[in-house]
Amino acid sequence: GETYRTYAKLWEAQKPLLVERFWQDILAERIVPAREQLEQQLSAYRLPLDPDTDILPVLLSVEHWHKEFSLRDEEMMEYALRNAAAEIFLKDVPGHVIRDRGGITFVLMYLQGRRIPEEGEMLAVCREYIDACSRFFYCSLSCYVGDPVPIARIAETYHALIEMEHNNVTAMKTVLFQRSHRGVP
Numbered sequence: 424g425e426t427y428r429t430y431a432k433l434w435e436a437q438k439p440l441l442v443e444r445f446w447q448d449i450l451a452e453r454i455v456p457a458r459e460q461l462e463q464q465l466s467a468y469r470l471p472l473d474p475d476t477d478i479l480p481v482l483l484s485v486e487h488w489h490k491e492f493s494l495r496d497e498e499m500m501e502y503a504l505r506n507a508a509a510e511i512f513l514k515d516v517p518g519h520v521i522r523d524r525g526g527i528t529f530v531l532m533y534l535q536g537r538r539i540p541e542e543g544e545m546l547a548v549c550r551e552y553i554d555a556c557s558r559f560f561y562c563s564l565s566c567y568v569g570d571p572v573p574i575a576r577i578a579e580t581y582h583a584l585i586e587m588e589h590n591n592v593t594a595m596k597t598v599l600f601q602r603s604h605r606g607v608p
Contacts, residue, residue: 443519443521445464446529447521447522449577451523461474472533472574476535476573479539479540480569480584481512481545482585483504483529483552485562487562488562489561503560504562508530511551512552513530513532517532529581534571552566553565553598565595567588568599569583570601570602583601587601
């Protein structure tokens, strides 16, 4: 039993990394899993999801640090930003805060059996987060809110959000919705 407990502890400690890797593979389309594979992986990673669960992604983009940080401090601040994101965005909704392979931070909200939050609610949560980051972490950031999609379609939404971030050169500390960008070149 002792060995098992040791491994169980290790697994719990490793789980955030494994979950992050799972999502990195999905977002990078390294795995475009068939439904069965996806079900197996979700249960292997102990994710409370089925393939049809809508995932609501939010890209968090740091635009500016208001303090000079050493690289180590900046990494610590980014870690703090991710923790704060988990506390604020995932208060009432299960999900994970992950980084993609390029180091961009995403909140993934799992809407398993839940209604889709309205734009106004998402706006309020994003504002709360933007204010907290400004007050406690000396940075300006923007939130890009994606459309809720099942896992099989999350890569498209992910690319759309990255493009939105890429194209936003003017607005800072703002909240942008993928919906409102639809059809906009």
